[in-house]
Amino acid sequence: MEEVKLHGMWASPFSYRVKWGLELKGIPYEYVEEDFTNKTPLLLQYNPIHKKVPVLVHGGKPVCESIVILEYMDEIWSQYPLFLIHSFDRAMTRFWIKYADNELFGGRILFGSGSGEEEEKARAEGIEFLKTIEEQCLGDKKFFAGEEIGALDLAFAGIAHWLPVVEEVSGTKLLNADEFPRLYAWTQNLKHVTVIRNNLPDADKLAGLYNRLRDQRLRSVAE
Numbered sequence: 001m002e003e004v005k006l007h008g009m010w011a012s013p014f015s016y017r018v019k020w021g022l023e024l025k026g027i028p029y030e031y032v033e034e035d036f037t038n039k040t041p042l043l044l045q046y047n048p049i050h051k052k053v054p055v056l057v058h059g060g061k062p063v064c065e066s067i068v069i070l071e072y073m074d075e076i077w078s079q080y081p082l083f084l085i086h087s088f089d090r091a092m093t094r095f096w097i098k099y100a101d102n103e104l105f106g107g108r109i110l111f112g113s114g115s116g117e118e119e120e121k122a123r124a125e126g127i128e129f130l131k132t133i134e135e136q137c138l139g140d141k142k143f144f145a146g147e148e149i150g151a152l153d154l155a156f157a158g159i160a161h162w163l164p165v166v167e168e169v170s171g172t173k174l175l176n177a178d179e180f181p182r183l184y185a186w187t188q189n190l191k192h193v194t195v196i197r198n199n200l201p202d203a204d205k206l207a208g209l210y211n212r213l214r215d216q217r218l219r220s221v222a223e
Ligand SMILES: N[C@@H](CCC(=O)N[C@@H](CS)C(=O)NCC(=O)O)C(=O)O
Pocket: 009, 011, 012, 013, 014, 015, 036, 051, 052, 053, 054, 064, 065, 066, 067
């Protein structure tokens, strides 16, 4: 089997999408941790356009962008398909992932200019986003992909583990169990899946990082 390497970063939900995909498929891989203040020359060589993680290197060839990587993995390793089999279902999955990846409200709440107005707008958009995916995408299913987790669950996992940290650091509650019972139940179901549970960044460490970055951002805006 050709060598598989994953360049990632411990706090990056995009890196975890790929890590979980590899774990679900049972693919042995070497993990390379990237430091964003001192990226490895290999990362810059593999992803010269965006210079971002994750990058999956398969047999020396780099594949970039988490969702492109997951699709590639399904084509190369057919066990535990992450995308659904039927073309229509696959198209819907891609649609919702694109929708989610355009919604960066968490980043705006945490690392915006700190203005109350901007945070309130990001919060309102976040709640609208959660409502849309609960009603129109999750419905009454256990997981977004059905009975087992799939690409959509990996793509939305930020809501289950990263969002609570964003809420804590910013003091802004979005995912209320009373308001979003089905989505909240999904976050619990997801965190019970062994591969997810065993591969999550420490929430306190994540909160420490987000606090530092938020302070830096607020100081630079104040200057
Ligand atoms: N659309 C990309 C997003 C990847 C991304 O934003 N990666 C961040 C970490 S979460 C990164 O590498 N940032 C490094 C930097 O901006 O210098 C994907 O899905 O892979």
